Amino acid sequence: MKRLAQSPRGRVFAAALFALALCACDRSAANAPIADQWRGIDVAEAPVAFGAAEAGRLQYRGGLELSSDERVFGGLSGMEVLEDGRLVAVSDDGQWFEARLVLNADGHLVGVAEWRTALMRNERGDPFPNKRAGDAEDLAQLPDGRFAVSFEQTQSIRIYDLNRDGPFGPAVSGPALADTSSLPNNSGLEALASTADGVLIIGAEGGPEAVTPIWRARLDSPERVPPSARYPLASGYSLTSLDRLPDGRFVALERFFAPVIGPRARITTFEFNASGAIQNVEELARLEAPMPVDNFEAISAVRAADGATRLYIVSDDNFSRRQRTLLLAFDVVERQE
Template structure:
């Protein structure tokens, strides 16, 4: 997450958060009981069902019987909408079954498990500088590519419980701010990987993006592009939509206005080496709408062929924030 976001939050809520430091890593993969409380789209208008081009399909606040539950930084949903996978900025991973109500709206999670990612030496990642996983993507062979910040790097996991292998990233990956690295990553149908930095900028009014094309014999050939942004908002999540276009979550925060998020979309044709991507706004989430520190995004097709967008939040292990999971349908 952004350093500014963290420092402002801590400064304004220091007394309340004195006991909210994240828990240490625990070695074993464990079952998890997740409690879910239903959220309205809009607090002061419970009947509201739409914001911008997004139609409400349910939301929940999540709690669990584990001190490691929280900090969720990215999200993957299986194509059938049945299983969820997430990673945290403390190096944890989460899997769960998604529950729906009678109208096929989000109701909660069950059959959950939580564990800790491994380092290159096969031991569990235990320190924050090494464990800060901020983005992940499911590769065509079923493995996971995970992007870490602070110590900026890419690791590929055959499974979430496997020992990873390092992946050579773009040449300028190390130029990113310590706490403003790769937050958004996805894989296209042709196997190319697309990534966005949260804070690293080559040109005013933009942040850096990269495209990785699979190379013969393994590895990737990297090219770069820029992603246009507006003041205060920076990308925190990226996913490919079923129609081949891409969606982005951008986040802003200050103590006066709290968290605000923009849900964006752009065509894959804009992904040109040396080019600048300019996304369109689908919706803006800010109080009194359901919102928190949204850092994970996934997309699936619903039973009627509709495009569904899933968003998950990072609570920073702060008792005044929430772990929320939101589901929207993208209106035509």
Template sequence: MKKIIIFILILCSTPITLLFGASTKLDNPAQPEINPVQITLASEQTGPPANETIKSAHPKLKYRGTLLLNSPHPAFGGFSDLLVSKDRKTFLAVSDMGFWLKGSLLYTQAGFLKGVGPKAELGQLLNTEGKTFTVKYDADAEALCRAPGRTPHPGYLLAFERVHRINHYYSGKKMDLSGKATTLPLPEQLKNSPLNGGIETMLLLPDNTLFALTEGDDSAGPFSEAALLSTGKWTSFKYKRNSSYRPTSAGNLLDGRILILERKYEGPGTLGIRFCTIDRDKIKQGATLEPEIFCEINLPIPRDNYEGMDIISDPDGRQWIYIISDDNFSPVQHTLLSLFELNIAPFN
């Protein structure tokens, strides 16, 4: 209910009208004339500084910085997933209010996360009719990934909760979610997910197949529905959740495993953030996959409601793990972007 009220306030606020240029000349005044718009984006480093050695819960994982992101734009926040460009200079994030953000990343000479560029693009997602979402129920974007395809740039996929679906966006531009959406067919078990427990995780695997995982809820016991899309056919399986953690995003590891970002929160003092892994070659029709704990993210590394993740590999075999938090438009939560460096031998 709280986010529904916030969604209404965002759409009705004067700054949105001015920045997105809603006009009575349009058939529907709610539709923006300019989409996306340029906004001001600020960041400050938070947590342990670059010169401080942080003992990680995993020997191959190094902490490489955290940014606290801010913008005066009223639609900034609520980010549920992100992608990072292959050159690690640009990031693309989506919010559960139906907006997307494109910004630039800055690093120190030693590779520590330093900041973001002061100018960014903020856009409103469009539906299959080419119109912006008018109710929060339809705009709850939770998972973002690159789309399968053999072309150099086949676009992006975005999964929504409540009205469970996967939309395909292709504007012809990289790291951009402009344009009218098309919809992918879903298997029944994903289409019939719990209202607030739908697809939370999507990932394009190295073999060009699509991995989709729901958050799930307690009504189905300790299992989340999952599926793999290959050559137009879905393979259905289950993901066994451990304790109160819920999967929120995923990335590809060079050793052949899928890294899963998980989060738990059951009240003050219960926040937990961790990484788990599953083996790609164990995904089979009807299988139940039980993740292995990779490591927990503990203080002094800044923690919040981390929901989004992407992993970028460089030619030297290093992997860069980015995670972003959903601030829920709450004064006691923040939009954090954290970076980790992982060194694991590639799969042979």
């Protein structure tokens, strides 16, 4: 992931490991009840005014600026919002987060409650030893309830049975991907989604080219899976997150940053044709100042109670005081035939 600002990530990761040691949360704690594996944290929130009712084909449905005195809070890079309102997120410092969204009677996002956190684990059930190993970027819930997580700096996929094992459960290695060695430094496996039958859709962040590779990989793929499609990026943008829409298509989040101009975001939908190529790419919206925009890294799609397609996006603050953790909600405005 490209950094928008310098940040003391190594110190934050070390502090998290030290706190874990103080709590005696070593590998043996994996046998503890799931509720005891999590640690509750206080997260403050403030409403975010969008300045307009709509952006492109997105209707604003509330937003929050999130902050915490907890040093581990921040760096949110991947997120899934489930139909029951549960939020599951990962940070690129190798941390799990869980919370519950609070909506008002009109379905607007007005709060996030019951925050808790835990360090992610590797295949041995140990916390990741350093920032490079634990650089989680996106996650996707599989049809069986497990979660797949992409790791950018090691170009790998891991599978977690978070509901069964809790956050201390060991990871299972996911499918191996071919042709990742040529990806630009810090611009590796960034975006992740799952089809309805459990095929992983994995996207690289991308570099100066106008397209970025997409892999379609089954969990049981016996050999390294080569990229099979190319996602078209807007000029100057990079791919940061994917999710499956309720109708089976996919939604993509792109990010732009340049000095003086600042951050921007682009949200699109697309689908695959019978041969596996990407088609029907449609831009839903571009977010830019004076809208509230930061380093948006993750997107999640869910069916709202009224039947609308609800999108949530969250920004990675890079643990920098100059950036914010923004959680925004939008409903997709359907085209009038």
